[in-house]
Amino acid sequence: MKSLRIGIAGLGVVGSGVLDILVNHLERIERAGANLCVTGISARDQAKDRGVTHGPIDWYADPIELAVCDKIDVFVELIGGPEGVARHAVTAALESGKHVVTANKALLAKHGLELATLAEGAELSLCYEAAVAAGVPVIRSLRSGASACRINKLTAMLNGTCNYILSQMTHAGVSYEDALREAQQLGFAEADPSLDVGGDDAAQKLVILAMIAFDSTVEYGSFPVLGIENLTSNDIAAAGKLGYRIKLVAVAERNDDGYELRVHPALVDKHHSLAKADGADNYLIINADPLGQVSLAGPGAGQGATAAAIVADLIALSRGTGGPVFNTAAENLVTAKMLPSKTRPARFFLRLTLKDVPGAIAGISETLAEHGISIDSLIQPSVMATGDNSTNHDAMVVLATHVTTEAEMIQAANEIRQKPFALGEPSLIRIEDFS
Amino acid sequence: MKSLRIGIAGLGVVGSGVLDILVNHLERIERAGANLCVTGISARDQAKDRGVTHGPIDWYADPIELAVCDKIDVFVELIGGPEGVARHAVTAALESGKHVVTANKALLAKHGLELATLAEGAELSLCYEAAVAAGVPVIRSLRSGASACRINKLTAMLNGTCNYILSQMTHAGVSYEDALREAQQLGFAEADPSLDVGGDDAAQKLVILAMIAFDSTVEYGSFPVLGIENLTSNDIAAAGKLGYRIKLVAVAERNDDGYELRVHPALVDKHHSLAKADGADNYLIINADPLGQVSLAGPGAGQGATAAAIVADLIALSRGTGGPVFNTAAENLVTAKMLPSKTRPARFFLRLTLKDVPGAIAGISETLAEHGISIDSLIQPSVMATGDNSTNHDAMVVLATHVTTEAEMIQAANEIRQKPFALGEPSLIRIEDFS
Numbered sequence: 001m002k003s004l005r006i007g008i009a010g011l012g013v014v015g016s017g018v019l020d021i022l023v024n025h026l027e028r029i030e031r032a033g034a035n036l037c038v039t040g041i042s043a044r045d046q047a048k049d050r051g052v053t054h055g056p057i058d059w060y061a062d063p064i065e066l067a068v069c070d071k072i073d074v075f076v077e078l079i080g081g082p083e084g085v086a087r088h089a090v091t092a093a094l095e096s097g098k099h100v101v102t103a104n105k106a107l108l109a110k111h112g113l114e115l116a117t118l119a120e121g122a123e124l125s126l127c128y129e130a131a132v133a134a135g136v137p138v139i140r141s142l143r144s145g146a147s148a149c150r151i152n153k154l155t156a157m158l159n160g161t162c163n164y165i166l167s168q169m170t171h172a173g174v175s176y177e178d179a180l181r182e183a184q185q186l187g188f189a190e191a192d193p194s195l196d197v198g199g200d201d202a203a204q205k206l207v208i209l210a211m212i213a214f215d216s217t218v219e220y221g222s223f224p225v226l227g228i229e230n231l232t233s234n235d236i237a238a239a240g241k242l243g244y245r246i247k248l249v250a251v252a253e254r255n256d257d258g259y260e261l262r263v264h265p266a267l268v269d270k271h272h273s274l275a276k277a278d279g280a281d282n283y284l285i286i287n288a289d290p291l292g293q294v295s296l297a298g299p300g301a302g303q304g305a306t307a308a309a310i311v312a313d314l315i316a317l318s319r320g321t322g323g324p325v326f327n328t329a330a331e332n333l334v335t336a337k338m339l340p341s342k343t344r345p346a347r348f349f350l351r352l353t354l355k356d357v358p359g360a361i362a363g364i365s366e367t368l369a370e371h372g373i374s375i376d377s378l379i380q381p382s383v384m385a386t387g388d389n390s391t392n393h394d395a396m397v398v399l400a401t402h403v404t405t406e407a408e409m410i411q412a413a414n415e416i417r418q419k420p421f422a423l424g425e426p427s428l429i430r431i432e433d434f435s
Numbered sequence: 436m437k438s439l440r441i442g443i444a445g446l447g448v449v450g451s452g453v454l455d456i457l458v459n460h461l462e463r464i465e466r467a468g469a470n471l472c473v474t475g476i477s478a479r480d481q482a483k484d485r486g487v488t489h490g491p492i493d494w495y496a497d498p499i500e501l502a503v504c505d506k507i508d509v510f511v512e513l514i515g516g517p518e519g520v521a522r523h524a525v526t527a528a529l530e531s532g533k534h535v536v537t538a539n540k541a542l543l544a545k546h547g548l549e550l551a552t553l554a555e556g557a558e559l560s561l562c563y564e565a566a567v568a569a570g571v572p573v574i575r576s577l578r579s580g581a582s583a584c585r586i587n588k589l590t591a592m593l594n595g596t597c598n599y600i601l602s603q604m605t606h607a608g609v610s611y612e613d614a615l616r617e618a619q620q621l622g623f624a625e626a627d628p629s630l631d632v633g634g635d636d637a638a639q640k641l642v643i644l645a646m647i648a649f650d651s652t653v654e655y656g657s658f659p660v661l662g663i664e665n666l667t668s669n670d671i672a673a674a675g676k677l678g679y680r681i682k683l684v685a686v687a688e689r690n691d692d693g694y695e696l697r698v699h700p701a702l703v704d705k706h707h708s709l710a711k712a713d714g715a716d717n718y719l720i721i722n723a724d725p726l727g728q729v730s731l732a733g734p735g736a737g738q739g740a741t742a743a744a745i746v747a748d749l750i751a752l753s754r755g756t757g758g759p760v761f762n763t764a765a766e767n768l769v770t771a772k773m774l775p776s777k778t779r780p781a782r783f784f785l786r787l788t789l790k791d792v793p794g795a796i797a798g799i800s801e802t803l804a805e806h807g808i809s810i811d812s813l814i815q816p817s818v819m820a821t822g823d824n825s826t827n828h829d830a831m832v833v834l835a836t837h838v839t840t841e842a843e844m845i846q847a848a849n850e851i852r853q854k855p856f857a858l859g860e861p862s863l864i865r866i867e868d869f870s
Contacts, residue, residue, distance in 0.1 A: 017725065021583055021725070025583075025585075028582075028583055028584065028585060029583065031650050031762070031763045031767065032582045032583070032758070032759070032762055032763065033758055033759045033762075033763070033764050034582075129580070135580070135581075135726040135727060135729060136729050137572070137575070137576045137579070137580030137581075137729070140572070140575055140576070140579060140580050141572045141575070141576070144572070144575060144579075144747060144750070144751055145564070145570070145572030145575050145744070145747050146570075146572075146743065146747065147463075147467045147469075147746075147747050147750045147751075148456055148460075148463055148464065148467070148742075148743050148746035148747050148749075148750060149463065149743050150460075150463060215466050271711070273708035273711055273712075273732075276706070276708055277708075288743070289739065290452065290456070290738070290739025290740070290742060290743055291570040291733075291734075291739060291740050291743040292570060292733060292734040292737065292739060292740050293733060293734070294570060294571050294572070294731070294732070294733035294734075295730075295731070295732040295733060296729070296730070296731050296732075297708075297729070297730040297731075297732075298726075298727060298728060298729030298730060299726075299727040299728070299729070302727065303725070304724065304725025304726060304727060305725070305726050305727050307583075307725060308581065308583050308584050308723070308725055308726040309580070311582075311583035312579060312580050312581065312582050312583050314583075315579070315582045315583060315758075316579055316582075316758075319757040319758035320755050320757045322754040322755045323467070323468055323750075323751075323754035324467070324468045327466070327467055327468075328466045328467065328468070329468055332466065
């Protein structure tokens with residue numbers, strides 16, 4: 001069998017993991033009937049010890065030189081970032097007739113349509129299993145497993161750093177700041193973790209999944225994205241007392257008149273298996289006709305899981321797996337009409353800090369009622385005090401509502417904030433129901 | 436694009452579902468860049484109303500005639516059974532140059548090697564995503580997603596009928612017989628459900644997964660298979676009191692000196708997400724290097740989910756997806772060396788019916804100790820009585836052991852059965868730990 005010649009640009013944690021499989025575990029590749037050979041690599045520092053020998057492989061100081069050279073068939077882009085070198089190198093590789101395998105979600109979320117058009121026009125493959133949920137085969141499951149289906153809804157947890165932080169806050173009782181520091185020490189979070197904790201990383205991944213699922217392009221920035229930075233230990237504890245865990249969810253839903261996408265912290269029933277996926281795990285629930293509901297879970301980050309996904313793409317390439325990049329040909333993708341999630345039915349969690357005065361609860365209940373919002377469950381300060389370490393537990397009220405809209409909730413919360421008995425900012429979090 | 440001409444043999448529930456997608460939802464196929472056209476069908480009764488029009492499609496009374504005719508490129512076998520017409524038709528199709536898509540786990544478990552050799556020798560595809568876990572993309576995830584990995588262990592729940600029965604016994608408190616009747620009425624279980632409840636269906640599926648995972652052939656019948664027919668409501672209730680659910684598990688594990696495969700009812704921690712997969716759901720946990728642990732869950736049976744998997748295979752075929760049938764080329768598959776599971780470390784659940792006499796518990800504890808078995812938790816009759824509907828609850832003892840072996844447990848249980856204080860048969864069930 002003809003060997004597939006591979007050039008790898010970017011030898012960080014993931015790149016070194018890919019090289020390790022391709023150099024030290026060739027028996028796995030060969031048993032799968034593939035013939036893969038790394039013929040060129042490029043990274044910033046040639047001298048750095050990466051724990052894997054690459055001496056005999058040609059070194060390219062410039063990744064674009066590697067991308068266009070005639071010694072490779074596939075360009076593996078592990079540089080990262082939506083613009084700059086990564087974008088130029090991937091474009092150059094496709095323009096010079098190379099297949100591309102990438103883990104770059106930022107690049108695909110922003111320039112996926114342009115790159116898919118380029119790849120499909122030249123009958124080249126653009127593979128990106130590692131870009132979403134690392135080794136959990138979510139791209140494969142959507143692009144291929146569910147290719148005969150109408151996908152109605154995707155409910156996902158797509159950022160391992162956020163999930164690690166929230167798990168630690170929930171189970172180890174540590175503060176947001178301490179959990180973030182731990183995540184950084186363990187290598188989950190970047191030194192600048194704002195893309196993770198701000199929700200943008202999850203949103204980029206959601207854009208990619210939605211493009212496959214909905215035969216549509218989704219503009220990054222066209223839907224609401226909220227991170228976990230403002231969650232407190234009080235929110236986590238109060239949600240727990242109501243029977244929920246807080247998770248950063250990413251949801252994409254097809255409706256009769258358009259699509260709803262959103263990324264935000266949400267309360268999830270603590271008995272649901274998504275609530276139980278802890279640590280750096282990712283999770284995806286696919287709802288489709290006539291498939292039904294399929295769930296996938298596993299490590300959403302890490303050297304091994306991500307490298308395994310990259311090499312799986314390379315093996316698939318060598319087997320000749322084709323098909324449009326986003327399941328639908330790029331020329332047939334239409335722009336997804338976005339629906340405002342503020343006016344769609346949902347339930348909410350509201351945590352309030354109140355002066356301990358008579359009539360406060362009645363006042364809250366009245367304000368909510370004026371907005372047509374009824375209360376599903378409410379825990380008063382005296383109950384909250386049990387086992388709660390917060391300093392102001394004696395003045396806390398938490399409640400879960402019945403179905404209303406975010407618009408009504410925001411108005412009601414604003415009015416409650418201005419009451420004489422209210423202290424500080426109300427904490428308003430959506431409850432994600434699985435019906 | 437050239438159209439892929441399809442012949443479908445077998446128009447039962449699944450076949451009608453496939454026809455429905457290919458006739459009534461062609462837009463889904465086209466958007467995925469595929470061009471599929473059903474040019475021939477075959478089933479027992481041409482006149483039967485299947486809820487989908489197939490008038491203009493050529494009808495073949497003999498499925499083998501369809502398999503070899505020159506009007507099809509792909510033969511979709513939905514006849515079923517390990518021998519007879521299904522086997523002859525698939526063989527004939529491959530011998531006459533047709534790709535094959537099948538949902539026939541019995542055929543693949545028994546003759547997979549022979550058929551893979553035939554297919555690969557002729558450079559044809561043999562696809563079978565629907566044969567295991569219906570629409571849950573387990574074959575795709577193992578054959579492609581984990582193709583660069585060393586798979587260490589598969590822990591699965593592969594029979595929807597058994598899972599439905601056990602779920603109903605657990606949550607609705609119905610008897611085994613009533614739950615089985617319900618499953619038959621809902622169409623999950625066959626009129627003769629022995630393949631399901633006896634564990635053979637799960638064992639056939641496990642053989643297929645193990646062949647992909649371990650580059651090996653596994654002889655059906657070379658590993659222990661135990662069904663759920665002898666489980667009682669008392670077992671379910673007692674397991675629940677110890678914090679477990681009973682599930683029919685199918686496990687395949689790689690060890691240094693061989694492989695262990697087994698299918699049997701097992702206790703699973705009730706907080707584990709496998710324990711929470713109820714109804715007709717299937718579940719697969721893949722443990723692999725360097726991937727880590729990936730879980731997949733979803734409908735393991737049913738018209739829509741199974742038909743979606745068949746059509747996904749057809750779309751993949753039209754895109755030119757290749758690769759060896761079982762991930763490793765048939766000529767390189769070796770026979771898996773089976774390890775006896777009886778002597779491997781495991782924990783166990785033991786339910787005993789005892790005369791309510793002094794010293795009975797001490798006698799049990801002593802016998803277990805003589806076999807080096809220590810008790811992790813034990814519930815005595817008086818505790819069991821709470822909320823238990825059984826007629827002999829006043830004489831029941833249930834316990835969970837620490838790690839021992841099945842061989843020791845069987846000996847100990849036999850000795851306990853012969854004690855003067857023992858009544859009836861002890862119930863011995865393995866505890867499946869996820870460490």
